Amino acid sequence: MTKVLPKYRNSMIAIGLAMALTACDQGAPTAAQGQAPRATAVESVILHTQPVEITDKLPGRTSAYRVAEVRPQVAGIIVKRLFKEGSKVEKGDVLYQIDPASYEATLDSAKADLVSAQATLQKAKLQAERYKDLVKNRAISEQDYEDAEATYRASLASVMAAKAAVKTAQINLDYTQIKAPISGRIGKSFVTEGALVTASQTDYLASIQQIDPLYVDLSQPSNAVLKLRQKAKNEEMKLSGIKLTLDDGTKIDQPATLQFADVSVDESTGTVSLRALLPNEDNTLLPGLYVRAAVPVDYIEKAILVPQAAVSRDATGTAHVKIVNSENKVEDRSITTTRVIGTNWLVTDGLKEGDQVIVSGLQKIGVGSLVDAKQIDKQ
Structure with missing residues (x-):
């Protein structure tokens, strides 16, 4: 049996370990080189x-399309109010009734004066016609004929004046019914039955506002308005309506349509006033609301x-x-x-x-x- 010396055995082990480590070092780069870079x-x-479409955000307020302040055109005592405050009224609806008694009497008197004037006219006309034949036969003087003609013309003028008086009396009687000048929503009544009103008073009786459609009044910087006008001249603009939202962010379904831009710049703010028209068929929106408008200013294809x-x-x-x-x-x-x-x-x-x-x-x-x-x- 061969015996291995301890020193020789230790040397052989060391050489084996060194060769193994060398082999590992040579194999490591090969494995790394075989891996592809990872994609993130x-x-x-x-x-x-x-x-x-490019838009500018602008603040604005709604306002009524039409506003009519109801005022009396004749003096008298209010005997009846014929509308409900806050309701919708139509043009021509009777809102107040002024006591018509004195105006009816005036109309009757004017009609009587007209009948009297017409009778006088008829008499003067017949006399003038008779004198015309008589003067031809020299039965009367020229002066008598001319006087008859003058009386006829004066009677004719009296009839015309009487007709005008009847018409005036009728108009005043009609004015005792205070009617709505426009259709819309009527507000608070400032008079009640028994109040005395006059034709020359400055206080109005009630106010009517047409709120379908509504106006939207906006202010835009003057330089933006000038750029928009210049672009509109140079190329065809394809801008849609103005989109609106309420102050709390609620969107308004109907877009508004630009109506006009003011012809002058506000010197204190450097802005130009714009006015848009907003449909309001269900009357949910009211005048005076604060809104935010997205106004189209450019279009990029x-x-x-x-x-x-x-x-x-x-x-x-x-x-x-x-x-x-x-x-x-x-x-x-x-x-x-x-x-x-x-x-x-x-x-x-x-x-x-x-x-x-x-x-x-x-x-x-x-x-x-x-x-x-x-x-x-x-x-």
């Missing part, structure tokens, strides 16, 4: 051009919109986005943005249709990183 999962959107989450800014304020190139690697792109539209930035430079912009996972990647981009729908 991100979410992206593909950009597409789309039509966009092919706009590029990028989600706000995809945009970052550097120390100089320049906007940047990360895009995925044809090799599925990340590129940085500086862009020019103008305004926010919904949840997106409107981009005027730096991007084009078909670019793939990363919107999620930006904190895990850098320029040149390999990514696995999952496309999502842009909101």
Whole structure:
């Protein structure tokens, strides 16, 4: 039996361990070199051009389309009120009744005067006709004939005056019924039965407002109005109606239509007054409401919109986005943005249709990183 010396045995073990370690060191790089780089999962959107309407947010108030203050046109005592406060009235409806007795008597007197004048006219006419024949036969003098003609013409004028008096008396009698000058909602009555009213009084009896449609009065900076007018001259504008919301954010379903812009600028505020027309068929909206209006000022046929989450800014304020190139690697792109539209930035430079912009996972990647981009729908 062969005996191995202790020193020799220890040397053989050491050599074996060294050879094993060398083999491991040589095999490690080979395994690492066989692994492909890992792609980072991100979410992206593909950009597409789309039509966009640019709007300005303006404050405004609603006002009645028509307002009529009901006033008496003759003097007298109110004997009846014929409407319910806050109700809808139609043009021509009787609102108040003034005591008509004295006006009826005046009308009867005027009619009697007319009958008397007509009888006198008939007598004068017959006499003038007889004198005309007599003067031809020299049975009467020329003076007598001329006097008869003058009497006839005076009687004719008296009849015309009597007719005018009857008409005036009838008008005054009609005015004892105070009628609605317009259709709309009538407000509070400031007089009751038994009140004395006069034709020359300054206080009105009630007010009627037509609230379908309503006016919406807005103020827009003068420079924005000038730009809009200039653009309208240079190209065809495709602007829709003005969209409105109440002060609490409630949307008004019907859009308003711009009616006119004032011809002068308010020197104290530098704004121009605008007026829009708002349908209000169910009469739910009232005059005096504070509203916010989205007024169309521009229309872009092919706009590029990028989600706000995809945009970052550097120390100089320049906007940047990360895009995925044809090799599925990340590129940085500086862009020019103008305004926010919904949840997106409107981009005027730096991007084009078909670019793939990363919107999620930006904190895990850098320029040149390999990514696995999952496309999502842009909101």
